[in-house]
Amino acid sequence: MGRFKFESVWAEFDTIMAGIGLTIALSVGAIVLGSVLAVTLVAVRSLAGRWAGYLVDAYVELMRNTPFLVQLFMIFFGLPLIGIRMSGDVAALVAMTLNLGAYASEIIRAGVDSIHRSQLEAGASLALTRWQVFTYVVLKPAFARVWPALSSQFVLMMLASSICSFIAVRELSGVAAIIEQNTFRSFEVYIVVTVIYLALALALKTGLLWLGRRLFPNTSGLARIEAKGSAV
Amino acid sequence: MPAVVIEDVHKSFGQNEVLKGVSLSVEPGQVVAIIGRSGSGKSTLLRCINGLEVIQSGRIEVAGHTMTEDPKALRDLRKDVGIVFQSYNLFPHLNVVENIILAPKLAKGVSDGEARERARAVLAQVGLSEKIDAYPDNLSGGQQQRVAIARSLAMQPKVMLFDEVTSALDPELTGEVLNVMENLAKGGMTMLLVTHEMSFARNVADVTVFMHQGKIWEQGASEELFASPKTPELQAFLRSGVH
Amino acid sequence: MGSFGFPEFMFIIRAAGWTLLLTAVAFLIGGLLGGALAIMRLSSNRIVRSIASGYILVIQSIPVLMVLFMSYYGLSLFGIELPAFFAASLSLSIYVSAYLAEIWRGCIESVPFQQWEASSSLALTRGQQYRYVILPQAIRIALPPTVGFLVQLVKNTSIVSVVGFVELSRAGALVNQATFLPFQVFSVVAAIYFVICFPLSRLSRHLEKVMNAGRSH
Numbered sequence: 001m002g003r004f005k006f007e008s009v010w011a012e013f014d015t016i017m018a019g020i021g022l023t024i025a026l027s028v029g030a031i032v033l034g035s036v037l038a039v040t041l042v043a044v045r046s047l048a049g050r051w052a053g054y055l056v057d058a059y060v061e062l063m064r065n066t067p068f069l070v071q072l073f074m075i076f077f078g079l080p081l082i083g084i085r086m087s088g089d090v091a092a093l094v095a096m097t098l099n100l101g102a103y104a105s106e107i108i109r110a111g112v113d114s115i116h117r118s119q120l121e122a123g124a125s126l127a128l129t130r131w132q133v134f135t136y137v138v139l140k141p142a143f144a145r146v147w148p149a150l151s152s153q154f155v156l157m158m159l160a161s162s163i164c165s166f167i168a169v170r171e172l173s174g175v176a177a178i179i180e181q182n183t184f185r186s187f188e189v190y191i192v193v194t195v196i197y198l199a200l201a202l203a204l205k206t207g208l209l210w211l212g213r214r215l216f217p218n219t220s221g222l223a224r225i226e227a228k229g230s231a232v
Numbered sequence: 233m234p235a236v237v238i239e240d241v242h243k244s245f246g247q248n249e250v251l252k253g254v255s256l257s258v259e260p261g262q263v264v265a266i267i268g269r270s271g272s273g274k275s276t277l278l279r280c281i282n283g284l285e286v287i288q289s290g291r292i293e294v295a296g297h298t299m300t301e302d303p304k305a306l307r308d309l310r311k312d313v314g315i316v317f318q319s320y321n322l323f324p325h326l327n328v329v330e331n332i333i334l335a336p337k338l339a340k341g342v343s344d345g346e347a348r349e350r351a352r353a354v355l356a357q358v359g360l361s362e363k364i365d366a367y368p369d370n371l372s373g374g375q376q377q378r379v380a381i382a383r384s385l386a387m388q389p390k391v392m393l394f395d396e397v398t399s400a401l402d403p404e405l406t407g408e409v410l411n412v413m414e415n416l417a418k419g420g421m422t423m424l425l426v427t428h429e430m431s432f433a434r435n436v437a438d439v440t441v442f443m444h445q446g447k448i449w450e451q452g453a454s455e456e457l458f459a460s461p462k463t464p465e466l467q468a469f470l471r472s473g474v475h
Numbered sequence: 476m477g478s479f480g481f482p483e484f485m486f487i488i489r490a491a492g493w494t495l496l497l498t499a500v501a502f503l504i505g506g507l508l509g510g511a512l513a514i515m516r517l518s519s520n521r522i523v524r525s526i527a528s529g530y531i532l533v534i535q536s537i538p539v540l541m542v543l544f545m546s547y548y549g550l551s552l553f554g555i556e557l558p559a560f561f562a563a564s565l566s567l568s569i570y571v572s573a574y575l576a577e578i579w580r581g582c583i584e585s586v587p588f589q590q591w592e593a594s595s596s597l598a599l600t601r602g603q604q605y606r607y608v609i610l611p612q613a614i615r616i617a618l619p620p621t622v623g624f625l626v627q628l629v630k631n632t633s634i635v636s637v638v639g640f641v642e643l644s645r646a647g648a649l650v651n652q653a654t655f656l657p658f659q660v661f662s663v664v665a666a667i668y669f670v671i672c673f674p675l676s677r678l679s680r681h682l683e684k685v686m687n688a689g690r691s692h
């Protein structure tokens with residue numbers, strides 16, 4: 001084990017911590033904003049007209065059938081040309097939000113579709129408005145059902161944040177590249193960063209599981225919609 | 233030499249003891265009906281006989297084989313014991329003849345030609361010769377169940393087990409399956425059947441066994457058992473018509 | 476600032492060819508490895524099971540970028556310097572193997588347990604059960620998610636550009652550097668990915684509908 005020099009990696013501890021911080025910040029930001037976007041998209045599909053629905057479908061299909069890297073490039077390199085200047089970090093957050101929003105909207109929509117018609121009829125006959133029915137009778141149980149699939153997608157997005165290093169964002173992978181350039185200890189750097197990602201993924205998975213239990217108690221009776229290998 | 237010997241068998245699922253010391257002996261050619269309420273342990277007992285359930289204590293001997301957990305010995309035992317399930321469990325990706333010849337060829341090394349001969353014979357026996365190339369999802373429940381019986385018969389078993397084989401069928405389809413079973417019985421097959429069809433048990437089975445709370449509560453010649461049940465539990469069961 | 480003309484376009488198209496080749500190789504090798512892992516995952520031997528699930532858990536919990544770096548730098552530790560294409564294929568195969576193993580294991584497990592009971596009651600060995608009864612049914616169930624995963628693979632080939640391999644995304648980045656026309660360049664790149672991925676996505680959804688319709692019970 002003598003050939004390995006992990007000391008040079010530990011020396012950059014602060015840099016690594018900063019990288020972890022940015023990865024977490026980007027992920028949490030994308031999860032929150034992406035969820036808002038997703039719910040908006042689902043609401044538009046359910047409540048707005050046919051053409052709005054087609055637009056949403058087109059957006060979702062576009063995001064799901066092109067790589068995240070290309071979306072990132074488009075936002076980071078393309079938007080400045082129409083006057084929207086942004087730093088790499090902001091571009092990263094925007095790209096992650098737009099991407100996650102599309103995937104999450106599909107997952108939540110599956111949950112919404114699985115709510116039985118009779119629930120909607122019950123809501124309507126209790127004189128709730130369409131909006132109220134949507135929020136209380138449909139959205140909350142839908143969320144509960146798809147929470148496992150949604151959690152998987154969130155974790156995948158956190159891992160995909162590594163791609164933002166391609167535009168020199170200093171999240172964990174970007175930081176790893178910098179340390180590698182400075183120390184030439186490629187293997188040591190990347191194995192440390194890999195282990196950190198592993199820990200982050202497991203922590204996020206566990207945290208989301210706990211959150212799901214707190215937000216949606218009494219869901220053991222509801223059918224759970226399993227994640228079907230969706231990704232970025 | 234009995235065909236089936238069950239001696240002081242105990243079986244638990246976790247903390248729940250389902251069979252509490254069951255003993256039973258079946259002679260070759262006998263037809264034994266097992267009746268009782270759900271939860272009495274009757275299906276579990278049947279499934280212990282071909283090793284689908286593992287017993288905690290006691291002894292089981294079927295068709296000359298001693299029940300064991302050793303996979304190879306268990307396979308040898310299963311070559312001589314056929315079972316028909318409530319949900320037929322045909323292989324959906326294979327047609328009727330393929331369903332029937334699969335096990336004789338693979339497990340007993342029968343040649344393809346001979347296996348197909350056997351298939352034709354058992355299909356004739358269950359009255360479905362014309363369905364030889366059909367796929368299971370094009371058959372009615374009663375037809376699927378008869379194919380399932382044919383599939384087991386093609387292995388030329390010494391003992392046949394029937395686990396509530398008509399319970400999942402529409403009432404008008406049970407007759408065709410019960411007829412097949414009655415013919416099998418007349419042909420001298422050793423049969424154990426868990427059933428809710430009381431008239432079938434009374435008329436076709438030589439012996440009826442009434443199970444209650446994991447034990448054999450009462451057993452005897454069918455006609456006599458149905459005509460004069462001795463224990464209050466059996467009397468209540470027969471009266472209730474909850475079958 | 477250059478212009479985005481025919482030569483640049485052909486450069487991108489050629490790179491798309493590499494993307495497809497990478498996808499095919501990674502899918503084949505990763506598929507073989509994934510199949511073996513799926514069966515290992517279902518083994519009755521606890522050690523075999525743990526190795527497989529450990530491998531799958533790790534690969535699924537780290538970015539594809541790290542799988543790439545780990546295999547790339549891991550190999551160079553042993554003094555093996557692979558050309559970029561082979562290093563990229565190897566890393567992608569590892570990534571594919573873990574995800575396909577998990578998908579296929581789920582499909583095998585979704586074959587009803589009664590099929591296991593019926594086939595074991597007919598005295599078939601475990602191997603015979605897999606080969607003649609369980610796997611034929613599992614494969615049918617596995618088609619939609621496998622095709623769906625193929626779409627993910629095509630998109631994830633974009634990551635190998637980090638080791639300098641010129642596949643479709645990197646070609647786009649290079650042309651952009653030369654021309655400073657990001658909207659045009661990346662629209663073309665996105666369109667090519669879309670043309671490859673969208674039909675596969677539709678196929679996957681179609682297969683799923685066909686499969687659900689086929690369930691009569």
